[in-house]
Amino acid sequence: MRFRQNSSTKPPEVDLIPMLTVMMGVLAFFVVVTMTLGSEELVDMKLPPPQPEENEPPQALTMEPFIVTLELNSVIRLNNQPIDKDALKSRMEVYLGRNPEHIAYILPDQALPYEVVMQFLGEMRTVGGDRVSLAIEE
Template sequence: MRFKQQQNAKLPQVDLIPMLNVMMGILAFFVMITMTLGSESLIEVQLPADQPEADTPLPADPFIVELAGVNDVRLNGQPIDPDTLKAQVTDYLARNPENIIFLLPSQDLPYEQVMQFLGEMRAVGGDRVSLAIEE
């Protein structure tokens, strides 16, 4: 049996252009994600050091601001206007220099809205405004 010999045997070529296109797309994706995540600096948060959990009792007259919806703000369970709330925050902090204001957001609200409201509250109350969660 005789085999035919190929006279024009060429070496296979690897086309690098599609592979480079894919690699550049992946690189662009990671650059955009890194730029997006690196620029978020809404609220500075200081996490507590590892300490044994101690149940801190609420003050005698707690100041709990509930954020239930887009324009639904409640102070100790009663609906309140945001401008009136800012005035009451200032008054409460002046009367009680040791107490903290608790912000209790609804679980259904978007993160951005909660952080924006917390930022507005911190503009009035400083670091004495704390984000609270229900257990």
């Protein structure tokens, strides 16, 4: 079996137009992305005026901090003074009511179970909300 051979075959032509169209599309994409990412927007900010430097000491706190210590033997202390839970809640309400920018800190003993600390923190947050914070001692 012999196949017929065409002796007059033309060499294939390469059409460059589709390739150039794709290349121009890719180039346009990168130009647009570069222009978008490269543009900087100005932010209108009003800075406070410069303060004259004075060598005044910082103002002392008007009240001592509100630190509640939980001990391993179920003793609650407020600023190193023993106190019961109900009295602590009322004192915390008064303290946080008088000082809107102050925070009440709870300092648990390291040996206390996690559940006990979280339950106590939850009870105190019902009184003080997000102004009650858990503290750790290093």
